[in-house]
Amino acid sequence: MVLVNPQSGRGQALQLFSGQIEPMLTEASVPYTLVITEHQNHARDLVRETDLSQWDALVILSGDGLLFEVLNGLLEREDWEEAIQTPLGILPGGSGNALAASVHHYTKSPPAWGKELLLSCGFLLCKGLVTRLDLVSVHLASSQRIFSFLSLAWGFVADVDIESEKYRLVGPMRFLVGTLMRLASLKVYQGRLAYLPAPTFTPQNSSLCSSLPCGPNINQKGPPDSLLPALEQPVPDHWTVVNEEDFVLVLAMFQSHLAEDLFAAPGAAADDGFIHLLYVRAGISRLALLTLFMTMEKGGHLAIGCPHLVYERVKAFRLEPLSPEGAITVDGEMVEYGPVQAQVHEGIARLISGPRGCGRQPALRPLSSPGVIILWRMRHGPDMKVFPPHDILFESWM
Numbered sequence: 169m170v171l172v173n174p175q176s177g178r179g180q181a182l183q184l185f186s187g188q189i190e191p192m193l194t195e196a197s198v199p200y201t202l203v204i205t206e207h208q209n210h211a212r213d214l215v216r217e218t219d220l221s222q223w224d225a226l227v228i229l230s231g232d233g234l235l236f237e238v239l240n241g242l243l244e245r246e247d248w249e250e251a252i253q254t255p256l257g258i259l260p261g262g263s264g265n266a267l268a269a270s271v272h273h274y275t276k277s278p279p280a281w282g283k284e285l286l287l288s289c290g291f292l293l294c295k296g297l298v299t300r301l302d303l304v305s306v307h308l309a310s311s312q313r314i315f316s317f318l319s320l321a322w323g324f325v326a327d328v329d330i331e332s333e334k335y336r337l338v339g340p341m342r343f344l345v346g347t348l349m350r351l352a353s354l355k356v357y358q359g360r361l362a363y364l365p366a367p368t369f370t371p372q373n374s375s376l377c378s379s380l381p382c383g384p385n386i387n388q389k390g391p392p393d394s395l396l397p398a399l400e401q402p403v404p405d406h407w408t409v410v411n412e413e414d415f416v417l418v419l420a421m422f423q424s425h426l427a428e429d430l431f432a433a434p435g436a437a438a439d440d441g442f443i444h445l446l447y448v449r450a451g452i453s454r455l456a457l458l459t460l461f462m463t464m465e466k467g468g469h470l471a472i473g474c475p476h477l478v479y480e481r482v483k484a485f486r487l488e489p490l491s492p493e494g495a496i497t498v499d500g501e502m503v504e505y506g507p508v509q510a511q512v513h514e515g516i517a518r519l520i521s522g523p524r525g526c527g528r529q530p531a532l533r534p535l536s537s538p539g540v541i542i543l544w545r546m547r548h549g550p551d552m553k554v555f556p557p558h559d560i561l562f563e564s565w566m
């Protein structure tokens with residue numbers, strides 16, 4: 169099932185599908201059913217009710233927001249454990265396209281933007297190799313729990329994301345415009361941040377967590393959160409509590425890219441089982457913050473020795489904003505403002521992706537016949553240089 173949001177990005181998703189993707193699917197003899205989403209939550213309601221046995225994969229041509237809906241719809245089902253195993257595909261049609269950029273990056277191909285990124289993701293879709301995908305369960309103050317595959321942001325990044333919505337017609341450039349505008353009125357955000365560092369987590373001390381009065385969602389659909397206490401209780405003693413309470417931004421990344429040209433977590437992989445937590449302490453100059461974002465385009469921001477930037481790999485975290493007003497975004501969508509906490513669930517979903525991740529070797533599973541790729545190579549031989557890693561691995565797989 170290919171779900172296309174005609175309003176996404178510059179409003180050209182349907183043209184992208186018929187102009188670029190449809191011919192690829194037809195040529196690769198991949199049968200599909202096209203669903204054009206008509207309103208918010210259309211996709212969420214659809215995947216909650218549909219008979220999933222009739223679909224090999226659910227593919228989203230939109231921004232990351234539509235995939236967020238689909239994931240959460242799957243995890244709201246009675247049969248969520250089986251439903252979340254449905255392979256998910258992403259084709260970039262929004263202005264951010266973070267997951268598409270991440271998937272492309274995991275193949276170790278040179279960076280691609282715009283139409284080239286779409287073609288790369290379309291190509292991966294035709295191959296149909298599936299890898300595991302981490303999901304992060306996010307608890308909001310109202311006891312609601314949502315699932316995220318991409319990011320949670322508070323402060324500068326969340327504000328830029330929300331404020332730059334009005335510039336979506338300029339495509340990915342909207343983040344640059346938004347960043348420059350927000351830099352002009354740079355703010356400090358008060359809050360408390362605590363996290364469970366990844367290296368301290370072992371099977372032995374995980375039992376410490378499960379002895380906590382945790383799992384407020386234990387009877388809900390979706391996996392239980394054994395690392396999290398109830399949001400109104402203090403964090404466990406073995407968590408790290410950040411001393412500072414003045415921040416410019418807090419950004420939790422679950423994939424490598426925050427947008428096509430924001431390579432925010434260079435070490436991340438689709439199924440590494442980590443939350444890549446970045447925060448910037450108050451006191452950073454405008455120039456230093458601008459430099460951070462400029463170097464983020466190539467993932468160099470962690471190497472420039474910025475004293476205000478902290479990066480940790482964690483399993484869980486809690487953020488309690490103290491500023492009375494502000495924005496928190498999850499996968500680029502604004503959520504309820506207030507205390508939030510989250511934990512990662514390693515590899516519980518499945519993603520149509522490239523053959524080689526940056527981290528551990530993913531479990532590969534072909535969905536389509538090898539003949540499809542032979543046809544592709546015969547017809548598109550000269551173009552294949554754009555995708556060498558895919559090609560080499562596929563040959564070894566065959």
Ligand SMILES: Nc1ncnc2c1ncn2[C@@H]1O[C@H](COP(=O)(O)OP(=O)(O)OP(=O)(O)O)[C@@H](O)[C@H]1O
Binds near residue numbers: 230233235
């Ligand atoms: N036909 C539609 N009309 C209006 N909204 C829709 C429609 N179909 C889906 N939506 C909603 O649009 C929202 C945004 O979609 P999505 O994030 O995928 O695209 P986008 O906002 O253009 O991407 P980006 O954030 O990268 O710019 C989703 O919450 C989705 O529910």
